[in-house]
Amino acid sequence: MAAAMSALAVAAGGLVSAAVIGAGPVLADHCDPAQATASPSAQQRQQDQNGQQDEDQQQQPDQQTQAPEEQNTAQQQPDDQQTADQQTGDQQTGDDQQGQQQEQQDQTGQGGGAAVLDPAASPEPEETASTFSRRGRQTRTPTPSPSPSQSQTQDPDDQGTGSPSPSASPTATDEHDECLDLGPFVEDFVNIRQVQSVQQDARTGRNGSRGTFVSQCGTNRNGHNNPDNFIVAPGVSNGAHHLHDYVGNLSTDGFSTDESLAAAGTTCRQGDLSTYFWPVLRDRKVDVNTDDPDGNVGQVLRARSVTLQFRGNATSRVVAMPRFLRLITGDAKAATNGTANARAGWSCTGFQNRISPDKYTLCPRGSQVLRILDFPSCWDGQNTDSANHRTHVVFPGQGGACPQGTRAIPALRMTLAYTVPAGPSYAVDAFPEQKHNPVTDHADFANVMPDRLMQSVVSCINRGRRC
Structure with a gap:
């Protein structure tokens, strides 16, 4: 015994x-x-x-x-244990009531x-x-x-x-x-209420451009995915080593050219043939893609909403982007390269003034995880690309002004919203050595708008309209 x-x-x-x-x-x-x-x-x-x-x-x-x-x-317990459990239950009931009161206070503080x-x-x-x-x-x-x-x-x-x-x-x-x-690890996550509030955008001055233009391109319901990146690894299959979601241009893959993009169809309205893409987010609780050599395992989560907004500049009017301009934001290898080029932004719906640059956010009930990805918007006036895909278009300075020798172009902001599993159990696709670090979030864009549509974008922004 x-x-x-x-x-x-x-x-x-x-x-x-x-x-x-x-x-x-x-x-x-x-x-x-x-x-x-x-x-x-x-x-x-x-x-x-x-x-x-x-x-x-x-x-x-x-x-x-x-x-x-x-x-x-479900098993029986001694009488003393049952009594203790009943007392614990009473205490939990009191805790629940306190939690409901706190919830009401939170809602009141947020204005309902x-x-x-x-x-x-x-x-x-x-x-x-x-x-x-x-x-x-x-x-x-x-x-x-x-x-x-x-x-x-x-x-x-x-x-x-x-x-x-x-x-x-x-x-x-x-x-x-x-x-x-x-990866990722538990310390790669943070409760959104522990993220400090920040002023996301520079204040627009008298000579600034206040308007916005939104290109409506859907959420990739057609399942356009591949692990390619024609901007940083042209002519290579699986050049990204992680899966991308695409909206806009229907033909985008590792072998895309200006000519192939211009001849393709699009998911966007108003004839926007541009291509917008980003690494997918995955539910790590589900046994899918288990044989992936790069360690990107789990069920792909499709964004519930995708907002592609072009914005103005805080100190000046904007000029048109050249057609076939290529832009990247963030650094897919920031976990090993350092954060000089990192531009990740993790938040939650209802808490957009709280943005974490280096941790996945844990959102309260009723709130979705947000990925906010801002692109550079100060163009050198000549080139549609550069050797490192960064120097031809850079970010504005701290006050929102573009550096000398550059011109402000419409600033693209991608906002992706997701319903994710409970707890610290989701991750962005990444290169294997990056260990799914949230700081590696990034996105890509190539402008294939017809010239007339781009002029409409510029006009909306400079006139302070919302289009």
Whole structure:
């Protein structure tokens, strides 16, 4: 009997340890950042601590035999335990009431609105044995992975509770965590309420241009995706090593030319043949694309909305972009290159004054994740491209004025909105060595607007209209 109780204690201890550290399932969702406590070094420290806890649990078999009962609320409990649970429930009810009062205060402070924007419970949601059991699997007995619809409709504030099946729970000895250092990590996420408010745009002066023009091109419902980039890697298939979403020009791939773009169709209105593209965002809780050699695993999340807005300059009027002008923003390799060219902007709907340049945002219930990508808008007046794809068009200075020798052109801002799975469990596609760092977010654009349409864009902006 003592031997059996000891064995049960070891199993229960392993289950708790796996639930906390996310010991390596084999499929894609063991790359779910919510399964990692932090970076690989932090995980190793957590494993060492859990190993010590397991030894202590083996020395106390009488206490550990109660672990399955504690994890399964459907089983009977001693009267004293039931009384304690009832007291805990009363306390939780009080906490819920306080949370509702806080939610009402938050809404009042924001001036109300249709969406309910209550804060996430924690920027780093607590992991449970249930969430690990649902996403992990043993080498011998796999468990079904969740469907994309399940993960995408989860409430960001609901972290999930429940009891795992002991037979479905892996242990550290069963598997090797292939994604231990794949990234992103829990420290790559931040609660949007912890992001400081910023003034995003320079104030427009008397001689500035206040108008805007929006090109409506859809959200890539036609599934135009490829891992190419004809701007930085022309003539190369899989030159980006990560998947791009495209809107606008229907022909864009690694072999696109000015002539092929001009002859193609478009998803944009008003005959805008321009091409707009960015790396996809993925739900890392879903076992899809598991064999990708670049580590871009998970279910692709299509943007719920895509806003392509051309804006003015704070100190001057704008001039027309030349046709076939090529622009890039951000640095796909900023995690290793440094942040000199990084331009990532992560936010949430309802919190657009809070933009994180280097962390994925965790948004409250009713709010969507935003990617805000601003492009350079000070053109050298001569070139449609340059050797590094940056020096021919640069960003305005801190006050919004373009540097001497350059002219202000319509400034493109992409705003992409997503419904993402609950918790720190999504990531942007990236080069493998970048470890899905949020600072690597970037986007590309090539102007293929007919000249007449570009003149309309310039006129709208300079006249202060919204088109």
